[in-house]
Amino acid sequence: METAQYDITWTTPMCIMTLRYIGLVMDVYDGQKPKDKVKPEMMKTAIPNPPGFLEIAAYGYFFAGTFVGPQFSLSRFRSFVNGEYLENGEVRQSSIMVSIRRFVAGVVYCVFNQWGAVWIPDSFFNSQEFFNLPFVWKIIWNTLWFRATMYRYAMAWCITVCLFLINILWLILACF
Missing domain, CATH: 1.10.287 (Helix Hairpins)
Known part of the structure; x- marks a missing residue:
């Protein structure tokens, strides 16, 4: 139910997901440019090999980032999925x-x-x-x-x- 005040509603995750997809399109666009035409700070998030449909869905609907944020690039998401943020490369057995x-x-x-x-x-x-x-x-x-x-x-x-x-x-x- 919406009120006269600011509400966190079902549209909030949709706005977050829209921003994520806009960022994805920009990163893929930067990845398709010649490397000498891309600014150094954009090289970190540029995506030279565009994602497939399944990867786009996994990135867009990733619950931990879609509900309230934060915004993160597909390259960061790929690093997370590949386990690059694990301590000592080991998965905890229980969280x-x-x-x-x-x-x-x-x-x-x-x-x-x-x-x-x-x-x-x-x-x-x-x-x-x-x-x-x-x-x-x-x-x-x-x-x-x-x-x-x-x-x-x-x-x-x-x-x-x-x-x-x-x-x-x-x-x-x-x-x-």
């Missing part, structure tokens, strides 16, 4: 405890966000009570409200990491 900690952190952030929404509602900033406050108190209340509001994004990140780690755990278990 369940890390996943549980992220989930608990996400729930705590959710509680803080809801508590802040009740304690300092958005309508407070349009009330006469707020307008009558001294300038310093307006800054203090605005800062507290901002912190409470930003907890919703921290919650989304933590729960996404939790789900990602659980997916990796199930993938590892399915391989053995």
